[in-house]
Amino acid sequence: MNMKQQPIGIFDSGIGGTSIWKEIHQLLPNENTIYLSDNKNAPYGQKSTQEIVDLSVKNTEFLIDKGAKIIVVACNTATTNAIQYLRNNYNIPFIGIEPAIRPASLKTKTGTVGILATKGTLNSALFEKTTSSLSDEITIIEQVGEGLVELIENGKIYSDEMTSLLKKYIDPMLEKKCDYIVLGCTHYPYLLPQIQEITGPDVQIIDSGEAVAKQVKNILSQQNLINESTAAPSNVFYINKEKAVLENMLKDYNQSKIDYLDF
Known part of the structure; x- marks a missing residue:
């Protein structure tokens, strides 16, 4: 797989970030995506800054191992507490979510x-x-x-x-x-x-969803990483808790694949 065809990586403390994924998928329908739902540790909002950084590092390294070409931190709490650390320590573009x-x-x-x-x-x-x-x-x-x-x-x-x-x-x-x-x-x-x-x-x-999707497109365009393939995209969702709610959220997206992850 060439660099352009590598997936957009997205993570959140749970299924909420699928609201961001849907905006990205609508704007960039040819892009392959990997979504990591860390439900087991949700919500991040009640955790210490260090715990949030540690979880964000774990999520980031998982997505990098899966070949992500860019990572969207689809979690306001992780963005506001951890994105600067991630940008300082990983050589990959990060898009964060900030309250508008x-x-x-x-x-x-x-x-x-x-x-x-x-x-x-x-x-x-x-x-x-x-x-x-x-x-x-x-x-x-x-x-x-x-x-x-x-x-x-x-x-x-x-x-x-x-x-x-x-x-x-x-x-x-x-x-x-x-x-x-x-x-x-x-x-x-x-x-x-x-x-x-x-x-x-x-x-x-x-909410910030549409603006985040536009920023993803801008960064991919600037770095010449837009996927130009006309093949059907791969959209894979990983979750480390029950899948039922996520399946319901994605019921209108038949091409999506959901895998349980012991993570």
């Missing part, structure tokens, strides 16, 4: 932006650096989405428990007149219909 706070802060009319994210993302140095550079006129309402990742990982997206948690987290943002809510975890786009139902049409919900 800056675009939201430029568009808000009320001057108040909400962010729903993991504890690990909100407590990271990278997130602090981003928010500290915003205008003093912008108010950021931070909310840890405790319990959301676990419910998604267990296939309880539309459960009463999920609805209750979302209302608990989002209602205070609405009371403070947020007109933009940023989703700071790649799991959360799967909750967008419920979130929009709570907020109503006047609040805009922003």
Whole structure:
């Protein structure tokens, strides 16, 4: 396999990063992909920085061993805590996921932006650096989405428990007149219909998926690594816990292959 045909590697703490994979696959349908779902260690958001770095290194080395030509860290927590270490220690391009706070802060009319994210993302140095550079006129309402990742990982997206948690987290943002809510975890786009139902049409919900896919395309183009083959792409998903929820997430993608990994 020549370099152009080598796969795009993607990893997340679980199945949430498939929201990023879908955007990449839609924009770059000829690219081969390998996705690593580290469900066994999810969620990353409650772990220490060193634990997140160690898991990210393990995931990265797995994808490099599988021939990845570029790696997408499809996890906000891993990006904000580990991507600089990865870039400093591996000779491969990395694309990270950062909460779209800056675009939201430029568009808000009320001057108040909400962010729903993991504890690990909100407590990271990278997130602090981003928010500290915003205008003093912008108010950021931070909310840890405790319990959301676990419910998604267990296939309880539309459960009463999920609805209750979302209302608990989002209602205070609405009371403070947020007109933009940023989703700071790649799991959360799967909750967008419920979130929009709570907020109503006047609040805009922003996630990073489309922007990440465009950045992957840009980097591959710059390095002349776009796959020009017309052969059917290979999309392989590795998971180290139960496969059922991931299979449901990918039910519309018949060409995908899911393998259990003792990892």
